Amino acid sequence: MSTLLRTLLATASVLVVAACSGKPDATTPTTGAAPPQVAATQSGIPGDFGPPQGEPIHAVLTSPPNVPPPIHRNTPARVIVDLEVIEKEMPISEGVSYTYWTFGGTVPGSFIRVRQGDTVEFHLKNSPDSKMPHNIDLHGVTGPGGGAASSFTAPGHESQFTFKALNQGIFVYHCATAPVGMHIANGMYGLILVEPPEGMPKVDHEYYVMQGDFYTVGKYREKGHQGFDMDKAIDEKPTYVLFNGHEGALTGDKALTAKVGETVRLFVGNGGPNLVSSFHVIGEIFDTVRQEGGTVEQHNVQTTLIPSGGAAMVEFKTQVPGSYVLVDHSIFRAFNKGALGILKVDGPENKAIYSGKEVDSVYLGDRAEPNLHAVATAAKANAAGTLSKEDQIAAGKQLFTGTCSVCHQASGAGLPSVFPPLAKSDYVARLAGKDKDALIAIPLHGLNGKVTVNGVEYDSVMPPMTQLTDDEVANILTYVLNSWDNPGGRVTKDEVARVRAKPAAAAAAGH
Amino acid sequence: MTPRAQALAGLLLAVACATAFASQYVPLPGGRFASVLPADGKTAPAQVAPFALRSEPVTNAEFLAFVRRHPAWRRDRVPTVFADGRYLSQWADPDTLGADALPAQPVTRVSWFAAQAYCESEHARLPSWYEWEMAAAADATRADARSDPAWRERVLDWYSRPSGHALPAVGGPPDLHGVRDLNGLVWEWVDDFNALLVGSDSRDQDGADKLKFCGAGAISMEQKENYATLMRIAMLSSLKATDTTANLGFRCARPLGDTP
Numbered sequence: 001m002s003t004l005l006r007t008l009l010a011t012a013s014v015l016v017v018a019a020c021s022g023k024p025d026a027t028t029p030t031t032g033a034a035p036p037q038v039a040a041t042q043s044g045i046p047g048d049f050g051p052p053q054g055e056p057i058h059a060v061l062t063s064p065p066n067v068p069p070p071i072h073r074n075t076p077a078r079v080i081v082d083l084e085v086i087e088k089e090m091p092i093s094e095g096v097s098y099t100y101w102t103f104g105g106t107v108p109g110s111f112i113r114v115r116q117g118d119t120v121e122f123h124l125k126n127s128p129d130s131k132m133p134h135n136i137d138l139h140g141v142t143g144p145g146g147g148a149a150s151s152f153t154a155p156g157h158e159s160q161f162t163f164k165a166l167n168q169g170i171f172v173y174h175c176a177t178a179p180v181g182m183h184i185a186n187g188m189y190g191l192i193l194v195e196p197p198e199g200m201p202k203v204d205h206e207y208y209v210m211q212g213d214f215y216t217v218g219k220y221r222e223k224g225h226q227g228f229d230m231d232k233a234i235d236e237k238p239t240y241v242l243f244n245g246h247e248g249a250l251t252g253d254k255a256l257t258a259k260v261g262e263t264v265r266l267f268v269g270n271g272g273p274n275l276v277s278s279f280h281v282i283g284e285i286f287d288t289v290r291q292e293g294g295t296v297e298q299h300n301v302q303t304t305l306i307p308s309g310g311a312a313m314v315e316f317k318t319q320v321p322g323s324y325v326l327v328d329h330s331i332f333r334a335f336n337k338g339a340l341g342i343l344k345v346d347g348p349e350n351k352a353i354y355s356g357k358e359v360d361s362v363y364l365g366d367r368a369e370p371n372l373h374a375v376a377t378a379a380k381a382n383a384a385g386t387l388s389k390e391d392q393i394a395a396g397k398q399l400f401t402g403t404c405s406v407c408h409q410a411s412g413a414g415l416p417s418v419f420p421p422l423a424k425s426d427y428v429a430r431l432a433g434k435d436k437d438a439l440i441a442i443p444l445h446g447l448n449g450k451v452t453v454n455g456v457e458y459d460s461v462m463p464p465m466t467q468l469t470d471d472e473v474a475n476i477l478t479y480v481l482n483s484w485d486n487p488g489g490r491v492t493k494d495e496v497a498r499v500r501a502k503p504a505a506a507a508a509a510g511h
Numbered sequence: 512m513t514p515r516a517q518a519l520a521g522l523l524l525a526v527a528c529a530t531a532f533a534s535q536y537v538p539l540p541g542g543r544f545a546s547v548l549p550a551d552g553k554t555a556p557a558q559v560a561p562f563a564l565r566s567e568p569v570t571n572a573e574f575l576a577f578v579r580r581h582p583a584w585r586r587d588r589v590p591t592v593f594a595d596g597r598y599l600s601q602w603a604d605p606d607t608l609g610a611d612a613l614p615a616q617p618v619t620r621v622s623w624f625a626a627q628a629y630c631e632s633e634h635a636r637l638p639s640w641y642e643w644e645m646a647a648a649a650d651a652t653r654a655d656a657r658s659d660p661a662w663r664e665r666v667l668d669w670y671s672r673p674s675g676h677a678l679p680a681v682g683g684p685p686d687l688h689g690v691r692d693l694n695g696l697v698w699e700w701v702d703d704f705n706a707l708l709v710g711s712d713s714r715d716q717d718g719a720d721k722l723k724f725c726g727a728g729a730i731s732m733e734q735k736e737n738y739a740t741l742m743r744i745a746m747l748s749s750l751k752a753t754d755t756t757a758n759l760g761f762r763c764a765r766p767l768g769d770t771p
Contacts, residue, residue: 089673099671128597131674131698131758132742133749154749155756156597178745179738227671230663230738 047166049117049197052078056121061110064244065256067206067267068113071195076117083110084125085134085153085175085188092214092240093247093338095223095379100245101132101175101186107245108210108271109173109190116168116194121160122147128156133177135159139309140171140192148176168196170267170293170311181273185215185233187245189271191311203315204262209341210269211277211306211328212245213238220337220467221247223379236274241333243326243341250326250341258318260347265315272308278329279306279314281343283322288315303329318345320354336467374398375475382471382493389478389490396479399472403465412484418460420453423484427453432487440491440499443473470496534573536563536635537689538767540654544645547737548707548744557641564638564646565762567681567691568699569629571602572614574621577629579606584625594622597755615680617697617760623752626700630763637702638764640747644740647693649686657740666739669695674758697760704747 043050056078060068086105092098103109114120124136133154137146141163150161174180175188191210215233216226220240232239243250250256258264270277280303289301290313298304306312318324326341327334334340378395381387401410404422408414412423422428431439446464450457468476470493477491541561550557578584578599585606586599597620603609612618621629623637630636638646650656657663683692693699750759 087673099673129674129757131670131746133746152749154746154751154754155758156595157749157754178741182738182742227668230667 045166047116047168048164049076052076052119056080058082059112059114059120061104061112062208063104063106063110064108064208064210065250067111067193067208070199070202071113071115072199073115074197076115076119078119078121079114080121080123081112081114082123082125083112083136084127085130086127087130087132089225091246092216092226092242093221094373094376096216096218096221097225098214098216099186099225099227101134101183101188103136103173103175103188103190107187107189107212108208108269109188111190111208111267112173112192114165114192114194116165116197118165118194119162120165121162122151123158123160124151124153125158126153126155130155132183134175134183134188135177136173137176138163138171138173138192140165140167140169140173140194142166145176146173152177165194168194168295170194170269170290170313172269172271172309172311174271174309179230181233182228182230184271184273185213186228187212187271189269191267191269193267200265203265205256205258205264207256207264207266209243209250209256209266209326210245210271210311211241211243211275211279211339212271213273213275214240214242216240219469221472222469223471233273238275238333238337241275241328241337241339243339247338252342255323255342255344256326257344257346260318260321260345260350263315263317264343265313267311267313268304268306269311270306270308274308275328275330275333276308277306277339278303279312280304280327280329281314281316282325282327284316284318284324284343286314286316289313318347320350321345321347375472378475379471389482392475392478392490393482395472396475396477397483399468399476400479403468404476407462412480417456417458420451420456420458422480422486425453425486427451428480429487432481432489436491436495437499437502440473440477440496443468443476444496444500470494470500534565534567534570536763536765537566538563539642539646539688539690541645544641544648544655546641546644547740548640557645559639559641559645561767562638562642562764563767564642564688564690564764565633565635566685566689568617568697568760568762569626570614570681571608571612571616571618574599574618574629575602575606575608575614577632581628581632584628589625591753593624593753595753595755598622598625599755601757611677613677613680615682616678617681617692619678619697619757619760620755621700621759621761622755623700623704623750626761627702629761633763633765635763635765637700637761640701640703640707640744642764643693643699643701646688646690647740649688649690649693651684651686654687663739666694670739670742678758697758698743698746698756700759700761701747704750705752707744707748 053075054077057080059079059081061083062068083103085101085103087099087101088105089097089099100107126134133152135148135151135153137148139146141147143163147161147163151159153159171192171194173190173192175183177183189210189212191208215229216239217229218226240247248254268279286301286304287299289298289304291298291304292307293311293313304312304314322345324343324345326343328339374394375398378387378391381391407419408422412421414421420427428439442462443465447462450459473496474491474493480486481489539562541559543556544559546557549555582588587605589598599620601612601620608614627637648655648657650662678697681692681696683696685691
């Protein structure tokens with residue numbers, strides 16, 4: 001296929017989307033749009049529209065989840081990008097801190113937006129406080145190392161290189177200094193959008209979401225400062241899989257927002273370093289996906305694969321209100337490693353489209369709560385030695401919602417003949433009175449085999465909740481003991497630590 | 512203060528420091544050493560002659576004494592071809608440490624030229640990379656502890672700490688040879704820092720340059736115990752001799768048997 005024909009086809013498909021906001025229809029006429037600029041030039045290189053015109057422009061850089069405004073230019077320009085590398089400590093989850101290496105102070109790094117044919121003058125600055133040298137490899141660059149060869153920068157220095165953005169699309173950038181995997185695992189990635197000359201079809205919201213996997217020495221949600229674990233990274237066994245670098249970056253009061261009937265475009269990247277993302281929005285079907293950030297459009301997509309070091313553009317129109325959950329549909333990553341985000345859609349119900357039931361609480365899990373504030377409060381109080389029973393109950397309730405309510409239900413009622421009830425449970429009451437260690441051992445070591453609760457026999461398997469820390473187990477048990485007419489009482493972190501240190505008892509504790 | 516009094520003060524300070532931190536040169540045996548940078552670019556071990564190494568990095572107090580003895584190295588007098596604009600900028604004045612530079616902290620924001628000049632004043636030189644790497648491979652009981660995960664953890668732990676906090680004083684636990692603080696305090700200049708990799712402006716992706724790019728960088732990573740050291744090489748090779756950074760100090764070495 002000739003370059004000209006390919007360009008025209010690609011342009012036509014973009015215009016199709018512009019013409020219709022619902023499910024696209026390939027027969028929609030492409031009227032009313034500006035004529036596309038054909039990618040042929042005096043240099044003969046596709047995407048080169050000649051020398052930059054006018055005064056140099058400073059690129060607007062945005063922090064995630066924001067995207068810089070669309071470009072309304074008809075000519076190529078010289079665009080100056082100033083990006084600073086900052087090494088800083090930030091929370092990776094409630095009560096857990098991590099030393100991130102960042103482009104622009106955020107993970108993912110600042111979003112860069114240029115137009116195809118622009119000459120990009122790139123200034124990479126490495127903060128004087130940095131310990132490490134860094135560089136940048138932009139997948140949108142045509143040239144050795146994607147810029148890495150020209151941007152190796154010591155702390156307190158600045159490198160400059162210039163490239164012409166020849167190919168349109170959404171591209172990952174990342175640090176490529178040895179050991180590359182560690183620089184990426186510490187958060188050194190982001191996205192650069194190269195708009196086609198005619199611009200992107202207008203939408204109501206554009207958002208920036210980027211997945212990454214993180215490898216900490218401690219377990220998932222283990223409190224305190226956590227260092228990078230190279231062995232886990234090499235084994236590709238992440239502790240966290242996250243959208244936008246922090247657990248809770250896109251939930252609670254930081255959820256993405258839209259109104260019913262609006263169009264949403266997500267620029268979804270995947271920094272890796274290791275995992276491939278099965279990106280899915282629960283309750284939405286993507287009207288349009290530009291897979292791998294290329295120009296071919298796919299329609300009516302449920303889940304799109306985003307390679308490590310790749311990105312996609314997904315678009316959809318919201319139809320009914322509710323919370324739509326962004327996940328990596330390799331689903332343990334979502335519910336056990338943090339890969340969750342929320343898009344909150346407000347507006348009138350449309351019962352003809354959907355009966356009105358809300359999104360399943362199982363899916364929302366604890367991340368639907370506003371960022372586990374009670375858990376953080378309890379952790380602080382514990383550190384200060386002022387932890388009260390009320391703190392424990394409040395924290396335990398939020399943790400219970402995330403970890404336990406899936407089976408035992410938020411009401412503690414369980415599911416008849418499958419999951420035993422915790423509410424007004426004679427089993428819980430007996431252990432609380434006679435054998436507290438056995439009670440503590442249940443979340444720590446799991447519970448297999450037959451048990452009789454309130455006169456009903458249950459025979460199923462509860463796996464050990466090894467991801468829970470001692471204080472989390474203590475808080476959950478204290479919440480259970482003080483809820484639903486259970487006998488009350490309190491479990492301390494020290495008691496949990498003592499039981500954890502003992503070998504697991506034989507199955508069917510309590511008999 | 513008269514120049515003579517100043518010199519005297521500097522001398523006294525130097526004596527005081529020598530007592531306080533007991534900085535001395537301790538002998539290291541040298542020998543064959545499996546460097547992460549093979550001598551022939553493939554597998555050959557490095558040959559290191561016996562040498563003496565300063566037991567601690569040079570401190571602010573020691574460097575202040577040097578600057579007072581050699582005012583040409585004051586930050587307000589040093590030529591820009593020998594040190595960049597941040598040279599000793601953490602000091603309150605060109606000849607006063609102040610609150611942000613405690614006497615026992617290792618001196619940082621020194622250029623390679625300044626470090627070399629200081630070492631000459633101690634009748635020494637900067638260690639070579641091989642000398643430094645060999646010394647840093649030791650722990651409290653072994654000359655080469657690099658295969659022990661605990662050794663690697665110690666190195667990496669420092670990498671994962673952000674540098675916003677004040678530097679600790681010199682004087683960590685001594686290793687087998689009596690040397691302190693090789694890992695975990697500051698980066699340190701070596702004599703041949705710019706020969707470890709070819710210049711970063713080179714588009715030649717063969718040879719040592721390969722360490723800087725994705726694919727080959729990942730290959731090097733297969734040697735798990737080496738990547739901690741490779742990061743130091745990456746850091747050193749990003750520098751020019753005039754550069755100074757907030758985490759970069761130095762110590763000196765001299766051939767064995769040489770005394771001032």
